[in-house]
Amino acid sequence: MPINQQILLDNRPTGEAVASNFMLVSSDTPELQDGQVLVRHHFLSLDPYMRGRMSDAKSYAAPQPLGQVMLGGTAGEVVESRSPKFQPGDKVVGMGGWQEYSVVSADQPGALRKVDTTHVPLSHYLGAVGMPGVTAWYGLVKIIEPKAGQTMVVSAATGAVGSAFAALSKARGCRTVGIAGGPDKCKYAVEELGFDACIDYKLHADAASLTKALRDACPDGIDGYFENVGGMVLDAVLLRMNAFGRIALCGMIAGYDGKPMPLAYPALILTNRLKLQGFIVSEHMEVWPEALKELGTLVGTGKLRPRESVAQGIEAAPEAFLGLLKGKNFGKQLVKLI
């Protein structure tokens, strides 16, 4: 059986996560038992939620245990099978974690899913046609409930979730405005992702300045906001929300290192009669088939061409993950293993 390189969570961050929180180890892959398959991972998915799991603070999910393989989504190929459900060569996605191989019990519901790579590249099943894409779909369709002609705004606009949001929002006939960090990301958002406008929040020192840029980009106000960031960006958007606007609270990455993020104008939620709803995509498995069908069609027909940041080799995973938390990724952050 092959040697498996793995990355474990060695210790928990205090404040900012650092590379020494992780440890690279090697181990033998165990012999397969009946009903198990061996998967060779081609791609690891790096996602902001992993920062939350590294901490043992109270949250919606249990913390990542110390000394165990970092959890995470994986896409790969079955290389050996003792289950009639999977054959060597099957392309699969699962939650194999930060390691080169995983042994999976094929009967465990949802543990491993075969995917068709004829029209959708394997890596996109970790991004636009996977969890991040469904996240964008759920927040837009089920919480924001957009109507054609309305104005939608999303932060972290060029990332895995934000780029899928753009395609879904444009498909519903909405004016779609992004907020992203830096001129290159904003140019790409408009020229490649189809945003009607994109605002570089890094050009604005405070919410008052950012909200002026939003007024220009959203002359009819904002009806739906998909929040990925929090802090100054949320303050600026709240100032431009229309009455009865809807906010899907998806992520608050600006505060993942534990810094407090006070809301400057909470009274606007009342005076504008806003709906603000947080959600966790894995608690809404009932929408995944419908969402994945639409996202797969958007990618397969070229209407959504997601960009990826690809780090090479398992040993590159910690630095790539720390970069993701600082906006160094440009599109879905992956680690390519073969």
Ligand SMILES: NC(=O)c1ccc[n+]([C@@H]2O[C@H](COP(=O)([O-])OP(=O)(O)OC[C@H]3O[C@@H](n4cnc5c(N)ncnc54)[C@H](OP(=O)(O)O)[C@@H]3O)[C@@H](O)[C@H]2O)c1
């Ligand atoms: N609720 C759920 O079920 C669920 C599921 C999936 C993802 N999420 C959340 O969705 C958000 C996006 O996830 P993703 O996978 O698509 O990641 P991503 O957007 O591909 O990458 C994260 C991006 O966040 C931005 N960012 C990082 N630090 C920031 C800061 N201090 N201020 C402003 N922006 C910052 C950076 O973009 P810029 O360079 O543009 O700033 C960075 O590229 C995250 O908040 C994540 O936690 C939630």
